[in-house]
Amino acid sequence: MNDQSNARQQWISHRAEAEKTLRKKAAQARFGKVRRIRGTARLFERLIMGTPLYKRGLANAASPRLVKKDMVFSTLPAAFNGYTVLHLTDLHLDFIPDLAERICRLVKGVNPDLCVMTGDYVTEFRDDVYKGILGGMEQIVSAVNAEDGTCATLGNHDTWRMVDPFEHLGIRVLLNETYGIRRKNTGIAVTGVDDPHEFLTAGAIQALKAQAENSEGKKFKIALVHTPELYQEAGESGCDLYLAGHTHGGQICLPGGIPLVLHLNKGHRYGKGQWRYRSMTGYTSQGAGAVGIPVRLNTFSEITLITLYSAAIMENKNGSI
Numbered sequence: 001m002n003d004q005s006n007a008r009q010q011w012i013s014h015r016a017e018a019e020k021t022l023r024k025k026a027a028q029a030r031f032g033k034v035r036r037i038r039g040t041a042r043l044f045e046r047l048i049m050g051t052p053l054y055k056r057g058l059a060n061a062a063s064p065r066l067v068k069k070d071m072v073f074s075t076l077p078a079a080f081n082g083y084t085v086l087h088l089t090d091l092h093l094d095f096i097p098d099l100a101e102r103i104c105r106l107v108k109g110v111n112p113d114l115c116v117m118t119g120d121y122v123t124e125f126r127d128d129v130y131k132g133i134l135g136g137m138e139q140i141v142s143a144v145n146a147e148d149g150t151c152a153t154l155g156n157h158d159t160w161r162m163v164d165p166f167e168h169l170g171i172r173v174l175l176n177e178t179y180g181i182r183r184k185n186t187g188i189a190v191t192g193v194d195d196p197h198e199f200l201t202a203g204a205i206q207a208l209k210a211q212a213e214n215s216e217g218k219k220f221k222i223a224l225v226h227t228p229e230l231y232q233e234a235g236e237s238g239c240d241l242y243l244a245g246h247t248h249g250g251q252i253c254l255p256g257g258i259p260l261v262l263h264l265n266k267g268h269r270y271g272k273g274q275w276r277y278r279s280m281t282g283y284t285s286q287g288a289g290a291v292g293i294p295v296r297l298n299t300f301s302e303i304t305l306i307t308l309y310s311a312a313i314m315e316n317k318n319g320s321i
């Protein structure tokens with residue numbers, strides 16, 4: 001067994017233990033915060049069920065949109081100017097029927113260079129639920145058909161049991177690991193790490209730092225993290241772009257898209273949309289699915305197509321950025 005497969009085995013053993021502990025805690029915590037929030041959401045669902053508001057909420061949750069973002073970086077190698085990254089997160093495929101088919105229709109013809117996924121493929125935190133979504137995941141990966149493949153991290157709803165089946169589908173699951181993409185003599189480094197909300201280990205921080213330490217001053221660095229809660233560590237490790245999900249943009253929001261709950265322990269200001277921490281750009285997607293209740297209010301489900309541009313090339317073209 002080489003060093004990499006040793007490290008992966010260790011990661012899996014650790015995560016398996018952590019999942020067991022979390023499940024035990026969740027079963028015991030009758031009045032925990034998550035249960036309170038879910039209970040309130042279900043009560044709210046019963047109150048609005050059958051009303052036009054409920055119908056609108058169901059339609060919002062079941063109709064993801066393709067959001068296009070252009071991002072300009074002074075650190076992006078010229079060979080990657082125009083490089084496209086399709087970001088999918090919080091699919092919760094076991095929760096909304098037909099969501100995989102809807103996503104497939106949405107990505108048809110997009111042909112991104114790279115596809116990245118930042119966790120929460122399922123909702124139900126049980127051992128075998130993931131088996132029911134593998135067909136949907138296979139359809140999505142094949143419809144996306146990204147030239148440089150698909151990279152993924154796990155979220156707090158996911159299980160270590162998904163790692164092997166996902167890899168069989170051609171999804172490269174990054175367990176505090178980095179995937180390198182080369183064009184000419186330059187490269188992009190994509191580092192996927194632990195979900196910081198429930199399953200953070202020292203290995204995640206090491207992976208972000210190692211990515212910085214190993215770079216030769218020419219690699220553009222992308223961090224894939226389930227939540228935005230590692231913004232500080234990633235920013236200080238020299239990451240250029242940080243992609244996250246988890247918050248669903250609040251899912252049930254006040255008018256104007258103001259979230260009531262983001263389920264974050266820190267970094268609430270980075271809980272939705274594009275943000276900046278020091279020289280790092282971040283994007284927290286609202287996610288493609290829903291959790292708790294199949295409803296979204298004053299927000300929408302999204303998948304995101306990000307096009308990376310080199311500042312130097314854009315300046316030459318336009319005279320300014």
Ligand SMILES: [Fe+2]
Pocket residue numbers: 120155156157226246247
């Ligand atoms: Fe999550």
